[in-house]
Amino acid sequence: MKNYKEEIAKAIAGNLPDMELSEIEEAIEIPQDSTMGDYAFPCFKLAKIMRKAPPLIAKGIAEDIAGNPLFEKVEQVKAYVNMFISKEEYTESVMEEAIDEDNFGKTDLGHDRTVIVEYSSPNIAKPFHIGHIRSTVIGNSLYKIYDALGFKVVRLNHIGDYGTQFGKMICAYRHWGNKEDVVREPITTLLGYYTKFHVEVESHPELDDEAREAFTKLEHGEKEEVELWKWFREESLKEFKRVYDMLDIQFDDFDGESFYSDKMQCFIDELKDKGILKKSEGAQIVDLSEFDLPPALITKSDGSTLYCTRDIATAVYRKEHYDFYKNIYVVASQQNLYFQQWMKVVQLLGYDWVKDCVHVPFGLVSLEEGTMSTRHGRVVFLEDVLNKAVEKTKEIIQEKNPGADPETIDDVAKEVGIGAVVFQELSNNKIKDYVFKWDKVLNFDGETGPYVQYTHARCASVIRKAGKDVVAKAEKLDIDYSYLKSDSAFELIKLLHAFPGVVVEAGEKYEPSIVTRHVIDIAQAYNRFYHDEHILTENEDEKTAKVALTLAAKNGIKNGLALLGIKSPDRM
Numbered sequence: 001m002k003n004y005k006e007e008i009a010k011a012i013a014g015n016l017p018d019m020e021l022s023e024i025e026e027a028i029e030i031p032q033d034s035t036m037g038d039y040a041f042p043c044f045k046l047a048k049i050m051r052k053a054p055p056l057i058a059k060g061i062a063e064d065i066a067g068n069p070l071f072e073k074v075e076q077v078k079a080y081v082n083m084f085i086s087k088e089e090y091t092e093s094v095m096e097e098a099i100d101e102d103n104f105g106k107t108d109l110g111h112d113r114t115v116i117v118e119y120s121s122p123n124i125a126k127p128f129h130i131g132h133i134r135s136t137v138i139g140n141s142l143y144k145i146y147d148a149l150g151f152k153v154v155r156l157n158h159i160g161d162y163g164t165q166f167g168k169m170i171c172a173y174r175h176w177g178n179k180e181d182v183v184r185e186p187i188t189t190l191l192g193y194y195t196k197f198h199v200e201v202e203s204h205p206e207l208d209d210e211a212r213e214a215f216t217k218l219e220h221g222e223k224e225e226v227e228l229w230k231w232f233r234e235e236s237l238k239e240f241k242r243v244y245d246m247l248d249i250q251f252d253d254f255d256g257e258s259f260y261s262d263k264m265q266c267f268i269d270e271l272k273d274k275g276i277l278k279k280s281e282g283a284q285i286v287d288l289s290e291f292d293l294p295p296a297l298i299t300k301s302d303g304s305t306l307y308c309t310r311d312i313a314t315a316v317y318r319k320e321h322y323d324f325y326k327n328i329y330v331v332a333s334q335q336n337l338y339f340q341q342w343m344k345v346v347q348l349l350g351y352d353w354v355k356d357c358v359h360v361p362f363g364l365v366s367l368e369e370g371t372m373s374t375r376h377g378r379v380v381f382l383e384d385v386l387n388k389a390v391e392k393t394k395e396i397i398q399e400k401n402p403g404a405d406p407e408t409i410d411d412v413a414k415e416v417g418i419g420a421v422v423f424q425e426l427s428n429n430k431i432k433d434y435v436f437k438w439d440k441v442l443n444f445d446g447e448t449g450p451y452v453q454y455t456h457a458r459c460a461s462v463i464r465k466a467g468k469d470v471v472a473k474a475e476k477l478d479i480d481y482s483y484l485k486s487d488s489a490f491e492l493i494k495l496l497h498a499f500p501g502v503v504v505e506a507g508e509k510y511e512p513s514i515v516t517r518h519v520i521d522i523a524q525a526y527n528r529f530y531h532d533e534h535i536l537t538e539n540e541d542e543k544t545a546k547v548a549l550t551l552a553a554k555n556g557i558k559n560g561l562a563l564l565g566i567k568s569p570d571r572m
Ligand code: ARG
Pocket: 118, 121, 122, 123, 158, 159, 160, 311, 314, 329, 331
């Protein structure tokens, strides 16, 4: 696609001898209100260098470029040069890219460099709750975005599968455990054992010693303990994978904390050698007071390692193993301080590449009262939320469209219901806390997933009705662009033009909601076009042009939703 800001910068550069081309390009604005032009150049900062009143500078530029074929019209308004682009040429350059479904929105910024995205990372034998969904869907979207930007992305799930709690779990299982229950409902059952342990230990403190002993044996690789732990891990993973399947989310590996349990000693030694490690009441710490941070705990007084110890080992391993360009951690903002601490330790070890480790934090989700009845006490399971979303969506579809095909309704309800939850998760700026409400998530007319998907299905329906011949012509862009000059058509075209840049921005800011916002904008613009204009007209050329724009809008929506990890059904 033609870079219009660059073209415009070249066109006005002659009037601005003291400015670099890139500076001019950066200063060019896209007015909110398109009656002020498709692009505008503000001159008020130039008074000093040019020793001229800004409106006069603007006037000079406007007069100079008025005849340039790039523009349909150029106006000087106060200190601004407002430029209206020649629509046909612009539209042609946008349509050439937007018509190509496989590539629209992709760029090759990455040059195959490796980016790690670590996301989801639930804890074994603990519920995968609604809070975990954020890490899972934000991370999955960042993976898709970086993939579209031409990076090689490694998707890691840093499972919480290590630590002294597994000693307690083993001990609890030995006392009160039952194999069938674990297999049937692993997480709830194991969680139950863990809770029981904490109740029982109050009156039987010897349980604590037993648990500690079990963990030590686990750490030393004793067969029985290792087998039990492995089995807990496998059963829990099976349950997690059910949720990942529902969301259609994959990982390249599930090596979590336990994977690093034998990779810590060397850097503990290194910390010691470099004189960074301090003893404190039997524990070993790194004092970070100089950086205004609490100390990082490296080993406990009984010698056992911690979450932090494993994260340091993990980062070093990843650098050696993947030589990453970026190593992204999608982890809740509650761990902000913790991430600063361990990253500081890595920096103290002398590893400058720690600057390429990025913590991408996000805020909390809470559920509106009455959103879910809970199966087990107060914890809401993600799987239940997704199932409920699908169920409710099916009801809405049946109500809206009593003739919905019973053969496909379940598949559609799944794509729409799950898509709605994911879309909602990715709608807000990720750092904000928010409240999950069904009315908001499943509103087919609001700024929601179902609304955007519905618009996609509307495009698909227009395309079906247009017939093969028209579509074939439209796909070849064998069209007369003069039919796409109305305001509503051109607003849509401008949004399509911006789409690849939006993907870049979302990647740079680690913010999928920028893509979410943009697909809503495209969907709204298409609906305006659909209502304002007669698309399937008698005039073949006009029809072909408008169907081509429909195809382009469909591609923008579909590829945008795909970057969020959401499907685009052709019928709803
Ligand atoms: N398992 C952790 C939790 O649920 C998240 C892990 C985050 N990743 C990391 N490298 N520390 O809180």
